[in-house]
Amino acid sequence: MTGSSRRAFLAQLGGTALAVALPMRGQERRPPNVVLIYTDDQGYADAACYGAAYPTPNLDRLAREGVRFTDYYSPYASCSPSRAGMLTGCYPPRVGMNHVLGPLERIGLNPEETTIADLLKPLGYATACVGKWHVGHLPEFLPTKQGFDEYFGLPYSNDMWPVGYDGVSKAKSQYPPLPLIEGDKPIEIIDSLAKQGELTTRYTERAVDFIRRNAQRPFFLYLPHSMVHVPIAVSSKFKGKSGQGLFADVVMELDWSVGEILRVLAETGQDRNTLVVYTSDNGPWLCFGNHAGSVGPLRGGKGNTFDGGQREICLMRWPDQIPAGQVQREPASAIDLLPTIAEITGAPLPRQPIDGKSILPLMRGEAGAKCPHEGLLFYYGNGRLEAIRSGRWKLHFPHDYRQYEGFEPGKDGFPGKVGKGHIEWELFDLEADVAERRNLAPEQPEVVQRLRELGERMDADIQQNKRPVGKVPGPAPEPVTVKPTVPTPIAAAGDGQYLCPARLARIDEGKGARYVEGVGRQNIGNWHALETAVSWQLLAVPAGRYRVLVRYSLAAPLDGGEFQVRLGDAVAHGKTKGTQGWTDYQDSDAGVVAVAQAGDITLTVQGTKLAQDRCVMNLHSVRLVPVR
Numbered sequence: 001m002t003g004s005s006r007r008a009f010l011a012q013l014g015g016t017a018l019a020v021a022l023p024m025r026g027q028e029r030r031p032p033n034v035v036l037i038y039t040d041d042q043g044y045a046d047a048a049c050y051g052a053a054y055p056t057p058n059l060d061r062l063a064r065e066g067v068r069f070t071d072y073y074s075p076y077a078s079c080s081p082s083r084a085g086m087l088t089g090c091y092p093p094r095v096g097m098n099h100v101l102g103p104l105e106r107i108g109l110n111p112e113e114t115t116i117a118d119l120l121k122p123l124g125y126a127t128a129c130v131g132k133w134h135v136g137h138l139p140e141f142l143p144t145k146q147g148f149d150e151y152f153g154l155p156y157s158n159d160m161w162p163v164g165y166d167g168v169s170k171a172k173s174q175y176p177p178l179p180l181i182e183g184d185k186p187i188e189i190i191d192s193l194a195k196q197g198e199l200t201t202r203y204t205e206r207a208v209d210f211i212r213r214n215a216q217r218p219f220f221l222y223l224p225h226s227m228v229h230v231p232i233a234v235s236s237k238f239k240g241k242s243g244q245g246l247f248a249d250v251v252m253e254l255d256w257s258v259g260e261i262l263r264v265l266a267e268t269g270q271d272r273n274t275l276v277v278y279t280s281d282n283g284p285w286l287c288f289g290n291h292a293g294s295v296g297p298l299r300g301g302k303g304n305t306f307d308g309g310q311r312e313i314c315l316m317r318w319p320d321q322i323p324a325g326q327v328q329r330e331p332a333s334a335i336d337l338l339p340t341i342a343e344i345t346g347a348p349l350p351r352q353p354i355d356g357k358s359i360l361p362l363m364r365g366e367a368g369a370k371c372p373h374e375g376l377l378f379y380y381g382n383g384r385l386e387a388i389r390s391g392r393w394k395l396h397f398p399h400d401y402r403q404y405e406g407f408e409p410g411k412d413g414f415p416g417k418v419g420k421g422h423i424e425w426e427l428f429d430l431e432a433d434v435a436e437r438r439n440l441a442p443e444q445p446e447v448v449q450r451l452r453e454l455g456e457r458m459d460a461d462i463q464q465n466k467r468p469v470g471k472v473p474g475p476a477p478e479p480v481t482v483k484p485t486v487p488t489p490i491a492a493a494g495d496g497q498y499l500c501p502a503r504l505a506r507i508d509e510g511k512g513a514r515y516v517e518g519v520g521r522q523n524i525g526n527w528h529a530l531e532t533a534v535s536w537q538l539l540a541v542p543a544g545r546y547r548v549l550v551r552y553s554l555a556a557p558l559d560g561g562e563f564q565v566r567l568g569d570a571v572a573h574g575k576t577k578g579t580q581g582w583t584d585y586q587d588s589d590a591g592v593v594a595v596a597q598a599g600d601i602t603l604t605v606q607g608t609k610l611a612q613d614r615c616v617m618n619l620h621s622v623r624l625v626p627v628r
Contacts, residue, residue: 031123031218031345032318033274035211035261036116036337038086038222039254040079040132040157040229041302043284043293044311046251051296054248058259059315062278066317067326067363071430073333073389074282077302077309077380079157082281082334083224084135087115087146089338089356091377094462096469098383099612101134103160103176104580105557108136109146110470114350116338117147117220123347126214129153130206131224138472139184148222152182152206158196158226165414167193167231174578174586197233199226200250204257208264215268218345223261224281225254230288231413247291272319275344279314279334287416289409299436303402303418305378305386306436307394316363323365331371331389332359353465375454377462382613388455392431395441395451398424420609425452478582480518489537489600498546498624500536500603505619508533520583523553523618527607534619535604538567543598545627548572548590550605552617553579561611565622567593568601573608576617585620592627 045051049063062068075085080101081092087109088095095113109115117127128150129143136142137155144151162173169191179186190196207223227233227250234249238256242248258278265271284293286301286308300306314332316322321344335356342349343358361369371391378387386399403421410416427441427448441448487506492498502524507513511529516522524534548565554576561576574590595601603624607616 030273031125032321033219033221033265033270034116034120034341034345035221035265035274035276036223037258037261037276037278038083038131038224039278039280040224040226041282041285041293042228042251042254042280042313043295043301044298044308044313045296046228046284046293047255047313047315049315050313052248052251052294054242054244054252056251056255058255058262059278059313061262062258062276062315062317063325065319065324066276066315066322067328067365069314069316069332069362070327070329071331072279072312072314073310073331073376073378074280074312075310075333075335075379077282077304079134079229079281081379081383083133084109086281086334086337087117087135088113089335089350089354091335091355091379091462093379093383094353094355094466096467097135098379099557101136101156102557102559102578103137103156104174104578106138106472106474108138108141108470108472110468111140111145112470113146113467114352115147116341117143117222119147119338119342119347119350120218120220120345121147121149123345124218125345126210126217126219127222128207128210128219129222129224130210131203131222132157132226132229133224136470140472141470142181142184143222144184150210151184153180153203153224154190154199154226155179155181157229158190158199159230161190163191163193163231165231167413174580193231193233196226196231197235197239199233200253200257201235201237204260207257208260211261211264211268211270215270223257225257227254228284228293230285230291230415232291245290247293251293275316275318275321275341277314277316277337280312283309283312285415286404287407287409287418288413289411289416291411291413292409297434300401301404303380305380305396305399305401307430307434309380310378318363322363326365328362328365330362330369331373331376331391332362333373333376336372352467355462375451375458377455377458385455385459388451388458389430390451390454392429393444393447393451394428394430394436395448395455396423396426396428397452397455398422427451478518478521480516480521482514482516485515485524487537489539491539492541496542496626498538498541498603500538500622500624502534502619502621505534505536508535518583523582523585523620525582525618527616527619528610528614530607530610530616532616533604533606535602536622538601538603538624541595541598541601542626543595545592545594546624547592547627548574549623549625550574550588550590550617551585551620551623552576552588553582553585553620554611554615554617555579555582558611558615560609561607561616562609563590563605563607563616565590565593566602566604566606567624568595570594576611578611582618
């Protein structure tokens with residue numbers, strides 16, 4: 001079914017659903033409005049009603065006048081997949097969204113999927129997205145192609161720009177300029193922290209205007225803020241206001257934004273007929289230290305499937321429908337928003353299978369209401385099932401994870417280091433051990449077996465019935481020729497440098513790695529195994545110190561490969577990041593190594609971490625530069 005035919009089908013179904021909703025218009029109420037406020041990287045404890053030490057009076061008001069969920073999960077521990085899951089009511093692998101999208105990619109949320117906006121438009125709803133989108137930046141995937149009448153905001157994360165952590169523009173960057181988009185066209189470039197600091201206010205003003213313009217019809221407002229994703233920035237009216245640092249200032253401005261939304265709902269007479277939801281896409285990026293949020297008592301953060309990565313703030317307010325001051329401790333997920341909104345508006349559910357279930361009984365605090373899921377799944381690592389929660393129990397499947405503990409966090413906008421941890425089959429009782437520290441798997445083998453079988457069964461259904469991500473064809477691949485390398489001893493040039501091109505290397509334990517040539521392309525590619533080693537024999541290397549520069553490319557969306565360079569007994573380490581194509585070669589500075597004794601020496605490059613579990617790099621050459 002094409003995008004246009006799908007929307008025609010939705011419109012046909014919408015006529016039936018609208019017949020259910022329309023009779024209310026002549027009565028006291030019309031179909032309810034929905035305002036979904038979605039922040040970025042906000043931690044579980046980043047609101048006063050969840051334990052923050054700084055004031056958030058409007059978030060506290062949502063909790064006081066509605067329901068505060070204590071065990072609410074985002075669908076993924078990173079940006080793009082969590083948003084795709086929330087918008088479609090599906091676990092991200094079901095809709096093909098398994099990694100964070102960058103500005104050089106040509107994929108996005110498939111327009112054939114049904115978003116919350118698609119669901120509501122046939123019912124006569126006005127729909128708007130104001131803020132960060134990040135499920136496809138090309139025109140084919142922007143909000144106006146996904147059920148939204150209006151769009152104003154950034155197409156992806158605010159750190160995907162050619163500016164360093166210090167706020168200074170980079171002469172050369174893997175990222176293009178950061179566009180602010182209206183509709184489907186860029187209208188401005190965000191090129192400074194000062195401009196970033198105005199985004200929360202600008203988004204809020206647009207959101208308020210949308211509500212005013214559509215006060216006489218039902219509306220759906222999706223307000224995904226760019227903050228508190230690094231680089232964090234705040235407007236002049238909130239700078240220093242918290243007295244507790246920039247991060248607290250930024251959260252207080254988000255809280256102010258919530259207050260503005262509540263104020264305009266009251267002014268337009270829509271206060272009591274609007275469901276307001278406030279939540280976030282994933283946990284805090286803890287390696288940024290004082291520019292990251294807090295998970296409170298939880299373990300982990302953004303990028304792993306401990307609860308700190310996915311358990312989120314979730315506040316809902318809907319006067320007369322949600323009892324005031326309620327605390328809901330049953331588990332729920334952002335994938336439940338779409339079916340819940342369908343139930344309260346009378347909209348038909350999508351034709352294609354979804355994973356979410358209505359949580360309206362939990363929102364209303366109905367007696368005996370329970371989590372509607374037999375189990376909630378936790379995915380990460382390119383769509384790999386890593387954990388499952390059922391009731392009080394959470395079982396981790398064996399997997400590597402992003403390790404924050406034991407590493408000094410960064411400060412003032414600069415990141416600290418992170419490591420790699422590993423967990424085997426481990427079971428936690430989240431009612432008694434919210435920090436996921438005491439492994440009960442040896443004591444509860446029956447629970448482990450039950451959850452393992454449940455998770456594997458649910459995952460098998462998703463994998464067997466997953467749907468394709470949307471794709472826009474790129475330029476035709478450059479024709480290349482595969483050639484054998486010609487291992488050749490390398491002598492120093494006149495300036496003492498050793499230039500080691502890929503075509504003169506020896507490839508050991510190749511496992512598919514191969515040398516290719518094309519127009520502007522000469523490299524060892526298909527480097528998909530850490531066992532692969534690439535080496536050269538260097539002749540008559542003088543004793544001394546040498547800087548190691550590894551020239552490579554790594555086509556987006558791959559990012560985050562690591563390698564080591566061994567020169568005799570000396571070892572250097574370097575990293576690779578996504579470039580703008582196979583021929584966009586960049587230099588990775590692996591540091592300085594020392595040669596203690598002159599002579600012939602072997603130079604070897606070997607991967608230590610695959611970029612997104614797929615590739616180390618396309619290796620063009622290695623250069624040794626004498627350090628005088």
